[in-house]
Amino acid sequence: MRLFFSFSTPELGWISKVHVNRPAVVRHAEQIKKWRTVKGNWQAAWLLKAVTCIDLTTLSGDDTPSNVHRLCFKAKHPIREDLLKAMDMHDKGISVGAVCVYPARVTDAVNALKAAGCNIPVASVAAGFPSGQTPLETKLAEIKLAVEYGAREIDIVISRSLVLTGQWERLYEEIRQCREACGKAHMKTILATGELGSLANVYKASMIAMMAGSDFIKTSTGKEVENATFPVGIVMMRAIREFYWQTGNKVGFKPAGGIRTAKEAITWLMLVKEELGVEWLTPELFRLGASSLLEDIEKQVSC
Numbered sequence: 001m002r003l004f005f006s007f008s009t010p011e012l013g014w015i016s017k018v019h020v021n022r023p024a025v026v027r028h029a030e031q032i033k034k035w036r037t038v039k040g041n042w043q044a045a046w047l048l049k050a051v052t053c054i055d056l057t058t059l060s061g062d063d064t065p066s067n068v069h070r071l072c073f074k075a076k077h078p079i080r081e082d083l084l085k086a087m088d089m090h091d092k093g094i095s096v097g098a099v100c101v102y103p104a105r106v107t108d109a110v111n112a113l114k115a116a117g118c119n120i121p122v123a124s125v126a127a128g129f130p131s132g133q134t135p136l137e138t139k140l141a142e143i144k145l146a147v148e149y150g151a152r153e154i155d156i157v158i159s160r161s162l163v164l165t166g167q168w169e170r171l172y173e174e175i176r177q178c179r180e181a182c183g184k185a186h187m188k189t190i191l192a193t194g195e196l197g198s199l200a201n202v203y204k205a206s207m208i209a210m211m212a213g214s215d216f217i218k219t220s221t222g223k224e225v226e227n228a229t230f231p232v233g234i235v236m237m238r239a240i241r242e243f244y245w246q247t248g249n250k251v252g253f254k255p256a257g258g259i260r261t262a263k264e265a266i267t268w269l270m271l272v273k274e275e276l277g278v279e280w281l282t283p284e285l286f287r288l289g290a291s292s293l294l295e296d297i298e299k300q301v302s303c
């Protein structure tokens, strides 16, 4: 398979040769679910690592400046001070990876984090999140506005219709233009894998997203019927690994949607370590997109 990373239309002849052995991937995913979780101090250490990789998210129609402010406070203080003290981690500046909101709430988050004197980046969803069913011009304008409002990370969604109809060059071109509109902001590309129809399409879309310049590839919006699953995660991470071997570029991975428990968070971390190696276990290359995960992590840390 030949891959190119360029800003002209790339060679995409390899697309038709992609094959994913679904039964093997599903079998591996079943094994992962049976992994024994770590205990005691090890568990606490893995959970604190998970916290630093969380994109703490609120993406609700009823989001207001005040609930975004509360979220930003939680982003700065994700774990209770007494619990951190008990682990002798209170002076380590543990905070989440980013705060993730809708474009209309970016200014609220930027102001709240600035007032709190912290440097946590604000991520904005964009490009017609969650469906991606808006014209490209609207998507680009939305991205540019979110960056203008102060978002340092942009989570775009892809047009699933381009995947389902096999329009790979158009998909590449759309993502490339989104990348350009992001400017200096990091771009995470949400594949919405639950709507892509097959694991082969997940692999192809992952590759196209990376070739078009994505800094991260992300599983889901949290709004699809099926969100982050282990089979999809395995396929995306194999694509990231292949892309790294071919180009030397390290692209980040963000499972998102439906991740609610500390055990799931640890399993995702272990899977990343297994598939991509320990160097991927930093907020620069790994994020967990979640709106309701911190509660369980705090509960487990206090046990």
Ligand SMILES: O=C[C@H](O)COP(=O)(O)O
Residues within 6 Å of the ligand: 057, 059, 100, 220, 221, 222, 223, 256, 257, 258, 259, 289, 290, 291, 292
């Ligand atoms: O990007 C993050 C997801 O939208 C969060 O999904 P969730 O609310 O299921 O945790």
